[in-house]
Amino acid sequence: MTEATNRGAHSTRYGVDSSQAARATASLSAALPSLEVDDIPQQGNPVISFDRVSKVYPAQPNRPALDNVSLQIYPGEFVFLVGHSGSGKSTLVRLIIRELKPSSGTITIANEDLGSMRNWRVPYLRRNIGCVFQDFKLLPNKTVFENVSFALEVIGKNRNVIRTQVPEVLRLVGLQDKLDKLPDQLSGGEAQRVSIARAIVNRPPLLVCDEPTGNLDPQTSRGIMDLLERINRTGTTVLVATHDREMVDNMRRRVIALDRGHLTRDQQRGVYGFDA
Amino acid sequence: MRSLAYFFKQSLQGFARNPSTTLGSIITIFLSLFIIGVFLVGALVVDNIVKSVESEVSITAYVKDDATDAQIKEAQAYISGLDGVSQVTFTTKEQALENFRNMSSNAAIVDELGGNPLPASINVELSDPQQVQTVATQIEQSDSFAQIADEANPADSLKYGQRTVEKLFSVTNYLRYIGIALIVLLVFIALVFINNTIRLAIMARRKEIAIMRLVGASNGFIRGPFLMEGALHAIIGAILAIGCIELLRNLVLPRLQTSLTFLPIELGVNTFLYIYLVLLLAGLVIGLLGSAFAMRRYLKV
Numbered sequence: 001m002t003e004a005t006n007r008g009a010h011s012t013r014y015g016v017d018s019s020q021a022a023r024a025t026a027s028l029s030a031a032l033p034s035l036e037v038d039d040i041p042q043q044g045n046p047v048i049s050f051d052r053v054s055k056v057y058p059a060q061p062n063r064p065a066l067d068n069v070s071l072q073i074y075p076g077e078f079v080f081l082v083g084h085s086g087s088g089k090s091t092l093v094r095l096i097i098r099e100l101k102p103s104s105g106t107i108t109i110a111n112e113d114l115g116s117m118r119n120w121r122v123p124y125l126r127r128n129i130g131c132v133f134q135d136f137k138l139l140p141n142k143t144v145f146e147n148v149s150f151a152l153e154v155i156g157k158n159r160n161v162i163r164t165q166v167p168e169v170l171r172l173v174g175l176q177d178k179l180d181k182l183p184d185q186l187s188g189g190e191a192q193r194v195s196i197a198r199a200i201v202n203r204p205p206l207l208v209c210d211e212p213t214g215n216l217d218p219q220t221s222r223g224i225m226d227l228l229e230r231i232n233r234t235g236t237t238v239l240v241a242t243h244d245r246e247m248v249d250n251m252r253r254r255v256i257a258l259d260r261g262h263l264t265r266d267q268q269r270g271v272y273g274f275d276a
Numbered sequence: 277m278r279s280l281a282y283f284f285k286q287s288l289q290g291f292a293r294n295p296s297t298t299l300g301s302i303i304t305i306f307l308s309l310f311i312i313g314v315f316l317v318g319a320l321v322v323d324n325i326v327k328s329v330e331s332e333v334s335i336t337a338y339v340k341d342d343a344t345d346a347q348i349k350e351a352q353a354y355i356s357g358l359d360g361v362s363q364v365t366f367t368t369k370e371q372a373l374e375n376f377r378n379m380s381s382n383a384a385i386v387d388e389l390g391g392n393p394l395p396a397s398i399n400v401e402l403s404d405p406q407q408v409q410t411v412a413t414q415i416e417q418s419d420s421f422a423q424i425a426d427e428a429n430p431a432d433s434l435k436y437g438q439r440t441v442e443k444l445f446s447v448t449n450y451l452r453y454i455g456i457a458l459i460v461l462l463v464f465i466a467l468v469f470i471n472n473t474i475r476l477a478i479m480a481r482r483k484e485i486a487i488m489r490l491v492g493a494s495n496g497f498i499r500g501p502f503l504m505e506g507a508l509h510a511i512i513g514a515i516l517a518i519g520c521i522e523l524l525r526n527l528v529l530p531r532l533q534t535s536l537t538f539l540p541i542e543l544g545v546n547t548f549l550y551i552y553l554v555l556l557l558a559g560l561v562i563g564l565l566g567s568a569f570a571m572r573r574y575l576k577v
Contacts, residue, residue: 097490120495127492137487150484154493156279198491 045111046072047206047237048096053105054261055091064103065091067261073239075205078232080248081241082272083258089241092258093210096239097129098122110205127155130199130207130236134214136191138183144170144194145179151198169201170194173227189220193227200231207231209240213247221247245272279497286501287508290477297476298509301469305513305562306520308462309555313521315455316551320543322448329444335400335412335436341369343424348398351420355400358414360407365399372396395426412436463562470509470566471573474502478574485575499575502567510563514556521551 048071055066066088073079083089094100095107098114107114109125117125138147148170149162157165170176173193183191192212199207209228213221225247232238242248248255248271255270256263265273291298337355339348348366356364367375372394400415402408415421416430425433478485481501488498525548 123489123492123494125492126490131490137483137490139484139487150487151491153282154488154491154497156494156497202491 042074048073049108087258130204132209134211248272283500283504287505301473304466306516309517337398338395338426362403363401474567474570506563506567510559514559
């Protein structure tokens, strides 16, 4: 049964008919045991709102990276963004932090329209969005403590805030014993925890992760996901772009699927739904 | 205030990272400011000389050889009657030759001349230096002088401070153009050097900058260290230039004054302070501009 629906999903992957894929994955998620996950009510103003957003890179004018994508993510949600390489996940993440501007459509983050936002306001937007990447982006010549405190230093936080907040957040991610280690003395999972600590040390309401477990082994990935889930439970909205099938299927959270720039599925308690 | 300290720390790290290019940009700033300073001092000295020549208040009116005594007496009387004239004397051809013989280091040359080529002249001393131009024009336009003027045009027979000043100017103008061209060139080189140094500093901190952007450091905070670095290069260069000029002032200027006693080349301490201030500000402008260029090109925020 599972295998058959997977094959069905596979056959539609290159077709335009996304509803068939949606149906196939819906039946797949029905086949999997449902886990106990608290439903997050979708209420209030959305944290992230995409309204018919398209992004075309100049290098590939005929193949939009995102094509007419509309979605809303509400405060407190935990959302997976899934899709194959090149489906537009990273583009979507970079649009959220306004590293890119959309070719058309409107993006609203916390009631602020990114299209009309002045350039000098962008840093203040980013202070409210924590970012985690596959390659950690840690500074090799700084210790764990310094890497995290750097994020507070450069936004002008004073020394007292740094002294109290940094050890606290490192305890939260389970690295209270490694404050003085350099990044190359850490394992991949530990390094990713540091980068998560850096992302949340300023207590942003939104945490965006682009392939956070991309080069970690499954067990370590599980630990990272637990951490993200714990962060989510404190009220932080979490958006995780991933192609880690096991993770998505295990956690049964809201899943938004992208396929070659098209939004093909948006489902509560969804599964990964593509072939590996 | 805290971030200023941070910028300072970061820019010092930039020094340690690229000592050779840092040294290069400091030296080019130093050289251009030094030359600007030397030219400023030179211009002020020339200005002083010009002023002293201008204040030489005598007018010499050359008289042609076949002027009669009566005509000369008439002109003298006319000139004595003018406003601002204190004394009028007459120098004969023979006296002029004698004066020349005394002034010239090689007296024998006078004897080689054969005849006496020097004209007689009426020397006019003025009581008020401001009047020199008006008195000169009055003499120039008077009929009594026109009859005995050495040259066909009476204006050419008059010699007074203004003329010397004009000649001086034509020489100093050339020097000024050369100086300006040199300064423009050096400032340009200094800008290129600073641009390059700051670019290297930006490259070296690429990763850090990417993370700063990610966590929402404001644009000013990201740019601060690089502006500070450019400004520090400039200030160090300016201090070196000021030190060198100060050295020249104390060692070379006194010697010049003793060997060129007839030229008034002494400048006040205030003038030098003013020059140093100008150099410091010029350096700052060069430094900040250079790093601003680099940031525009290599640091899109």
